[in-house]
Amino acid sequence: MNATSHTSVPTLEVRHLRTEFDTRAGVLPAVNDVSFRIGRGRILGLVGESGSGKSVTGFSIMGLVDAPGRVTGGEILFQGRDLTRMSPRELRGLQGNRIAMIFQDPMMTLNPVLRVDTQMIEAVLAHAKVSKAEARERARETLGMMGIPSPEERLLAYPHQLSGGMRQRVAIAIAMLHRPDLIIADEPTTALDVTIQAQILSEVQKLAQQHGTSLIWITHDLSVVAGLADEVAVMYAGRIVEHGKVDDVLDHPLHPYTAGLIGSLPGNNRRGQRLRQIPGMTPSLLHLPPGCAFAARCTRAGSACAAQPELTAPLPGREVRCFYPTLEGAQA
Numbered sequence: 001m002n003a004t005s006h007t008s009v010p011t012l013e014v015r016h017l018r019t020e021f022d023t024r025a026g027v028l029p030a031v032n033d034v035s036f037r038i039g040r041g042r043i044l045g046l047v048g049e050s051g052s053g054k055s056v057t058g059f060s061i062m063g064l065v066d067a068p069g070r071v072t073g074g075e076i077l078f079q080g081r082d083l084t085r086m087s088p089r090e091l092r093g094l095q096g097n098r099i100a101m102i103f104q105d106p107m108m109t110l111n112p113v114l115r116v117d118t119q120m121i122e123a124v125l126a127h128a129k130v131s132k133a134e135a136r137e138r139a140r141e142t143l144g145m146m147g148i149p150s151p152e153e154r155l156l157a158y159p160h161q162l163s164g165g166m167r168q169r170v171a172i173a174i175a176m177l178h179r180p181d182l183i184i185a186d187e188p189t190t191a192l193d194v195t196i197q198a199q200i201l202s203e204v205q206k207l208a209q210q211h212g213t214s215l216i217w218i219t220h221d222l223s224v225v226a227g228l229a230d231e232v233a234v235m236y237a238g239r240i241v242e243h244g245k246v247d248d249v250l251d252h253p254l255h256p257y258t259a260g261l262i263g264s265l266p267g268n269n270r271r272g273q274r275l276r277q278i279p280g281m282t283p284s285l286l287h288l289p290p291g292c293a294f295a296a297r298c299t300r301a302g303s304a305c306a307a308q309p310e311l312t313a314p315l316p317g318r319e320v321r322c323f324y325p326t327l328e329g330a331q332a
């Protein structure tokens with residue numbers, strides 16, 4: 001790592017990423033021309049409805065897309081180096097070390113038949129030349145950093161002896177063992193109750209700040225993004241339709257889909273009213289219209305929407321993929 005990697009070069013820059021699945025019904029573009037960048041220590045919330053391509057974007061960055069899927073276009077620059085062009089050996093050197101992933105189910109990370117200390121020591125030794133005792137100490141220290149009480153007791157436990165929230169904290173601690181530069185988190189707190197979720201989010205936020213770790217936090221929950229992220233990218237049908245600072249986007253959404261998502265948050269509905277939903281359905285990715293994929297559900301759609309809108313920057317620091325963005329009252 002050179003000095004410039006922390007200053008001028010973003011931790012991650014994704015350019016025109018395209019990931020497709022070959023299905024019996026045809027080629028499915030799960031991620032379609034996705035571009036974004038994340039600076040050191042910044043947290044990007046990646047939001048959108050189920051099937052919008054959030055997880056596949058995360059998996060593509062991690063090099064974890066397997067057949068019938070593959071990355072068919074674009075660049076994934078990690079500290080300036082293109083992950084899509086690296087050898088499997090180089091990639092393995094980064095995975096779990098400089099780049100880590102946290103999954104919704106902590107058991108994707110944890111081995112049910114091994115004690116926590118055994119797993120954490122193995123994870124340390126996979127990338128660091130230290131003694132077993134030093135590896136165990138690093139494990140204990142990292143559990144402490146995640147706000148885990150009595151770390152020594154947790155180290156001696158098997159995963160099934162821990163609560164769901166504790167298991168997820170341990171999985172996050174494993175991701176943090178090597179103080180990575182980038183963590184991709186795929187809905188890791190969705191299954192947890194709101195209080196535990198809030199505690200974990202606050203620990204993660206602290207760790208990102210302390211260690212300059214950049215995070216992509218995948219979620220369908222805008223309230224998580226509001227509490228955690230610096231920036232938000234909204235995905236719809238495989239594309240980013242809006243991107244900007246969290247406060248700007250949530251206070252003054254430019255894209256009608258973002259506005260719809262915000263309008264369907266429980267707090268934004270009058271008491272006694274049914275939750276407002278965005279009418280209509282997401283189109284099938286196998287049969288996308290040639291123009292805007294949201295047009296059929298959109299109250300603002302006009303004749304221009306028969307063509308594909310590009311991502312434009314109508315205001316500084318804001319990007320939107322729409323021919324008719326709301327600009328009134330929008331903050332730069």
Ligand SMILES: Nc1ncnc2c1ncn2[C@@H]1O[C@H](COP(=O)(O)OP(=O)(O)OP(=O)(O)O)[C@@H](O)[C@H]1O
Pocket residue numbers: 021023028030048049050051052053054055056057068069220285
């Ligand atoms: N192995 C696969 N084979 C075929 N299609 C797939 C495969 N994995 C994902 N897809 C498709 O890719 C699209 C994007 O899926 P993805 O999991 O990224 O969505 P998501 O936004 O993360 O949704 P969720 O919140 O439900 O996980 C979906 O249409 C999905 O059906």
